[in-house]
Amino acid sequence: MPGMEAKDIKIHGASLDKAVRDKLPSSHITDILGRLKSDVVATEQILRETKIGMTVNKLRGHSDKAVSELAKDIVNKWKRDVSAKPKSGSSGDGKGGVAMKKESSTNGASGRDTPGKSTPTPSGARKGSTSAVDPMKRNKTTDGINCDIHDEEPRNKCLGMLYDGLCLGSDAPPDDIFKIAKEIEQNLYRNHGNRVNDQYRQKLRSIFLNLKDLKNPNLRKNVLSGRIEPARLAMMTSEEMASAERKREDEKIEQENMKEAMTAKAPTSVTDQLRCGKCGKRNVSYSQAQTRSADEPMTTFCECLECGKRWKFS
Numbered sequence: 001m002p003g004m005e006a007k008d009i010k011i012h013g014a015s016l017d018k019a020v021r022d023k024l025p026s027s028h029i030t031d032i033l034g035r036l037k038s039d040v041v042a043t044e045q046i047l048r049e050t051k052i053g054m055t056v057n058k059l060r061g062h063s064d065k066a067v068s069e070l071a072k073d074i075v076n077k078w079k080r081d082v083s084a085k086p087k088s089g090s091s092g093d094g095k096g097g098v099a100m101k102k103e104s105s106t107n108g109a110s111g112r113d114t115p116g117k118s119t120p121t122p123s124g125a126r127k128g129s130t131s132a133v134d135p136m137k138r139n140k141t142t143d144g145i146n147c148d149i150h151d152e153e154p155r156n157k158c159l160g161m162l163y164d165g166l167c168l169g170s171d172a173p174p175d176d177i178f179k180i181a182k183e184i185e186q187n188l189y190r191n192h193g194n195r196v197n198d199q200y201r202q203k204l205r206s207i208f209l210n211l212k213d214l215k216n217p218n219l220r221k222n223v224l225s226g227r228i229e230p231a232r233l234a235m236m237t238s239e240e241m242a243s244a245e246r247k248r249e250d251e252k253i254e255q256e257n258m259k260e261a262m263t264a265k266a267p268t269s270v271t272d273q274l275r276c277g278k279c280g281k282r283n284v285s286y287s288q289a290q291t292r293s294a295d296e297p298m299t300t301f302c303e304c305l306e307c308g309k310r311w312k313f314s
């Protein structure tokens with residue numbers, strides 16, 4: 001992905017600050033903003049490291065509309081960049097990247113054991129016959145699935161992972177699950193130019209991890225029931241695959257991180273100097289943020305600790 005490097009972003013940020021401070025013509029400011037808009041692919045880390053979010057955010061209150069509108073545009077674009085990140089970047093380390101590790105840890109007791117190795121069952125005794133395997137311990141081995149159907153070995157391995165993800169907790173017949181796993185793999189393969197490349201592997205890991213996610217049983221169910229078709233699953237982003245619950249959590253964290261990255265906020269303090277207009281008590285927490293351009297006064301955000309009323313003044 002193209003993108004301006006952190007050090008260049010910092011340089012742009014410094015020129016932006018200087019242009020505002022020296023009251024240079026707006027066109028000078030919009031020039032710099034234009035470059036930031038087209039060349040910066042925002043991530044939380046970039047915003048934090050370069051503090052460019054704060055710089056641009058302040059310009060949303062600039063007196064020249066050309067500047068303030070452009071600044072708003074950029075802030076919105078960066079918010080979208082940051083929320084789109086699970087597709088690549090940090091999700092590689094966060095969600096997708098741990099796929100392989102997770103696989104071995106969750107599957108350790110049941111899935112990947114070599115035949116010779118004894119298999120200690122951690123919780124309770126394994127039910128007598130293999131046909132009565134606990135659904136949560138199902139996998140291609142317990143189900144007797146042979147994944148060696150393609151000439152390309154990595155495809156067979158991927159097929160096995162998809163099967164292991166899909167069968168978890170299910171009571172569906174192995175043949176049905178295998179059929180769906182094959183369709184998903186075929187779509188993945190086709191979507192990546194009929195090649196096993198890094199993108200194919202990355203997508204596979206992302207799907208596998210989401211299928212195996214214990215907090216997201218609905219994804220497995222929806223795929224097995226056909227509500228989510230194999231072709232559709234092969235195209236979904238990890239965000240789309242994440243459970244609604246997780247999605248909300250992610251959004252909340254994202255918003256908080258964004259807020260933190262975009263505003264220069266002083267720590268919250270409590271004072272008896274401010275009086276709540278609603279309940280009249282003097283137990284108010286407040287914090288200050290430079291939300292508008294640098295030469296405008298700070299905004300003070302207040303919250304009454306007695307009744308919860310919030311207000312602000314500058």
Ligand SMILES: [Zn+2]
Pocket residue numbers: 276277278279280281304305306307308309
């Ligand atoms: Zn109050």
